């Protein structure tokens with residue numbers, strides 16, 4: 437059965453909202469044969485992740501996904517019937533006209549006792565905190581008789597799981613470093629001991645990190661996608677003999693995944709790149725999105741506990757998110773600590789891979805409800 441799905445994405449800041457929505461829309465289309473329409477209010481953000489998307493078009497189809505600009509007039513003139521499922525990514529608001537259609541549909545179903553109303557999913561932010569299990573699949577209470585359901589991504593069997601493609605490990609294991617030359621990395625650089633991808637918030641302590649890597653005997657190369665602001669700009673690369681850094685193009689999302697699979701260490705942030713780093717099965721540093729009242733530290737600790745990361749890694753990650761490269765980084769990226777970190781990342785990935793993916797769980801829930 438082909439399920440029809442509308443995904444709504446409101447781009448608040450950065451690329452996480454559209455990154456998650458685009459990935460989910462593609463997976464539902466390509467792996468589950470769903471007919472997906474992605475409504476997004478800033479198509480230019482999607483164009484950064486997928487250059488085949490034309491920011492000037494209000495309606496288009498790319499990779500099998502219909503992409504529509506979410507503006508009031510397009511929503512108001514939408515003549516398609518309501519879908520089987522509507523997903524509000526990061527629990528964004530649905531447009532008023534669309535909401536009105538859902539209300540009318542519900543009234544009709546209630547009045548006639550026939551048909552099934554569109555299932556409305558409020559897809560939430562990812563967190564490893566235990567409270568998530570209690571809220572997953574709970575209804576959100578409203579006065580208009582609509583019954584949206586909270587769907588929490590997560591790390592346990594009592595959450596909605598993580599977005600993961602079926603062949604993820606096979607893809608990660610065939611990743612080949614020679615591909616990096618296509619991104620402009622000089623051939624002689626591809627063989628350096630430690631290749632590190634860099635996707636951090638501007639206040640990440642990269643300069644301190646680079647100073648520590650310089651003290652190692654082996655060489656490191658940092659690959660920085662274009663447009664990612666770092667504090668390295670004022671450093672003189674000529675003064676470093678063991679650390680090199682270079683800019684690479686900002687990559688389409690599928691190529692970004694490939695990058696994470698062929699490096700040794702990944703510096704990631706936010707939500708989607710963090711999950712991709714987990715699937716790459718390599719050590720990574722998570723620059724968690726800062727929240728008020730240090731809430732992000734609780735979130736980070738919950739994941740560190742769940743992932744059973746070595747204490748030294750946890751300590752260093754907390755400090756990283758405070759803009760400080762803990763002096764133990766030097767030790768962490770070489771010797772026994774590095775080995776322990778690698779093992780912990782592999783074990784975490786392998787444990788999570790045995791769980792059903794988010795899209796599978798989402799569709800199973802839809803089937804149960806219908």
Ligand SMILES: Cc1cn([C@H]2C[C@H](O)[C@@H](COP(=O)(O)OP(=O)(O)O[C@H]3O[C@@H](C)[C@H](O)[C@@H](O)[C@H]3O)O2)c(=O)[nH]c1=O
Pocket residue numbers: 448449450451452453454455456484485635661685686687688689690692705706707708709710725
């Ligand atoms: C560096 C790079 C990233 N990307 C993609 C990977 C991800 O899909 C996306 C980045 O998303 P994130 O990793 O989540 O980081 P982010 O910081 O951009 O997004 C954040 O947005 C905020 C609104 C949320 O509250 C945060 O939780 C977080 O999601 O960009 C590429 O496609 N190519 C690239 O070259």
